[in-house]
Amino acid sequence: MATERLVVIGGDAAGMSAASQARRLKGPDELEIVAFERGHFSSYSACGIPYWISGDVAERDALIARTPAAHRERGIDLRMRTEVTEIDVAGQRVRARDLEAGTESWTGFDKLVVATGARPTRPPLPGIDAPGVHGVQTLDDGQALLDGLTTPGGRAVVVGAGYIGVEMAEAMLKRGYEVTVLNRGEQPMATLDPDMGRLVREAMEGMGITTVAGAEVAKILTGEDGRVSAVATESASYPADVVVLGMGVEPETTLARAAGLPLGAYGGLLTDPAMRVRGHENIWAGGDCVEVLHLVSGRDRHIALGTHANKHGQVIGTNAGGGYATFPGVVGTAVSKVCDLEIARTGLREKDAREVGLQYVTATIESTNSAGYYPGATLMTVKMLAERRTGRLLGVQIVGREGAAKRVDIAAVALTSGMTVEQLTALDLGYAPPFSPVWDPVLVAARKAVRAVRAAG
């Protein structure tokens, strides 16, 4: 039997998980695996960058799950600093440029994995490339930011109040900076409904973080030395010694688009449940460059998250290695924290439900993370959405302190199973005074949601 070649574009979570899993199933005599990565690092935790910036994680290398050398030892021909510049679908080959040598060459494939990730959203603002303005998407980004930090710190402006924005606000606070977060929307964490986002804003303000709502950045100002000096909106200017950009990401599908591969409404690759690019038997795609089925809305969505990328890679590698596996979809779970505030969401927000034509009721409750009499009990707010009439759980958002965020997993599993809020009320969840009130906060919310469903008729 002739050796087949699997080519992987992208040496991070999805791509290298796929390569590793395929290698587990097929030895080098059966399957040659070539992976291209344009950056300096492979298989690292981009999600961990804020904790490295904050100083919680001391060493950059702690974020690297597996080095290029370790991949090569396992029989994966990982070519670093090599950027794929074209996919020739009909010819079954990719063109790659060695970024150090400047040379280009074609590599043929029998099977291809597209794992090109996401690119940070960068509006063409004046000054956005000035020294002192930093993204935090790659380890190189993180190193550049760290290299520019002053002690004890000055003024940091964070542009964007999504999860990267709030995590970086915490990181800069820990580095001794005065932190201002400029938020285009009215409330931080637009992945939450505004009533829950408001709780995050209030907590951030309580931590000494300045938050500015409705702040659309117009330009970034620089001083005589060319370095950033301030961030300006139409109506105000915020002095800055350092600027951190957390303006979201978009699927990096330039190559895929040029190759004629199918893209969705968000610009991400479209795949079948086996993560095979639709209409292409031997091409798979996964990670931040694909759209995934949202199981609650039934729509394809772009959700860039390391945990999905790893699962995609596992599924792709199994299939590319001759096995069978599928990725059924997501329910939109996300957790984050800013200092001791824990933030979680899963399923649909009010606006998501409206967009897909679902009528719903909401229930919001406050409860404690442990029995109310247990020392250190803290309040959390749980908001629940249920479909009108059917009572089907549609979504949960939680803002609280210790023990708040991971409670969202209860709802994530219930959403996956299509449970109603009435079914939720009977769940046999872990109870002991240090861990929960006798009715877990999620159950308290479910009980209120049951009444709301009934009242709505």
Next chain:
Amino acid sequence: MATERLVVIGGDAAGMSAASQARRLKGPDELEIVAFERGHFSSYSACGIPYWISGDVAERDALIARTPAAHRERGIDLRMRTEVTEIDVAGQRVRARDLEAGTESWTGFDKLVVATGARPTRPPLPGIDAPGVHGVQTLDDGQALLDGLTTPGGRAVVVGAGYIGVEMAEAMLKRGYEVTVLNRGEQPMATLDPDMGRLVREAMEGMGITTVAGAEVAKILTGEDGRVSAVATESASYPADVVVLGMGVEPETTLARAAGLPLGAYGGLLTDPAMRVRGHENIWAGGDCVEVLHLVSGRDRHIALGTHANKHGQVIGTNAGGGYATFPGVVGTAVSKVCDLEIARTGLREKDAREVGLQYVTATIESTNSAGYYPGATLMTVKMLAERRTGRLLGVQIVGREGAAKRVDIAAVALTSGMTVEQLTALDLGYAPPFSPVWDPVLVAARKAVRAVRAAG
């Protein structure tokens, strides 16, 4: 319309939840509610007693959710220190004794709720009633124990290594006692498989708690003053200034048995899903005196737990108040802690699976509670049982530190939905470095269980 009378036997979680919920649905003009409680307290958290003994909870009254006066204000005729001594099913009446006055009288009922709770297991050992030997089931028990504590503490022997035993071991340790736990079995926490119980024992020993396995108590020795002086097994004697009994509980169904109500294999009342005593249209039962359907094994089991009692009360009160609600059953979830060790289980242990004729595979993994590089990441051990061939999840046990116990809720919901371990591997659980590795420990266990199912054929 004539006023109906609802009589409730037992003024704690199940009984008073039932009474309160019935009152919400029907006013005093429609439904008279009379509740009898033989003790001094109503609606308190027995589960909280160890934390009051330890000093974590400063005041006894913090454990009382609702006082008798508060119940009476809501139109419930709660009669304290009044013990029901007979149920006359055919005559629709109960006989009650006023424990202070010593008088007895009959009260008729249209509807009856039996919520007589559980009684602690007390083998007829010599010396078991000696001063210095304490149960911890009631607030009176707790007060008696606290009143007898010395400062800085002496030697405490805890008999029993179930969740009350380990919680009381922690409590006595916090009170400055040298603590010895006498365990009839080989490992503490018999609600876990022995391989997981071993982790608890090792951790307890690391905390300075002496644990003795295979220790069947033969008698309790007393000194010249009549107080406890030691606990003796056949082969050894353990000096004790105070002895705490945590030997489990049994359903308190003496009245129900005498009245001819149906009892199960564990001595608990048998009900239908509406918590109606089988064969009795107008009698309900709930809380620690009933057996409940275990949804994974399909058998009736006795599981005394406050969270179930509250749910039962809610269901009973709804039905007794003219509405409709059911309690579908349990999956056997329980969480507890001893110092910073967190312990959780749900579903079936190996021995439970064998007993009901289920063939299974197991998978045990170690993983961290947060990303491995995140500061303070600690290890937890997760053991998973899956049915052979079908791959259906059967049970999960977790022993770890912060963030370990409540992860069992993921499995509790999955068990309720009848998920397979393969389905578990795709769950969209909350991920961010402070809260979880990129694969949650439960998912890591599920992936290993999938391989075990496949390998078992």
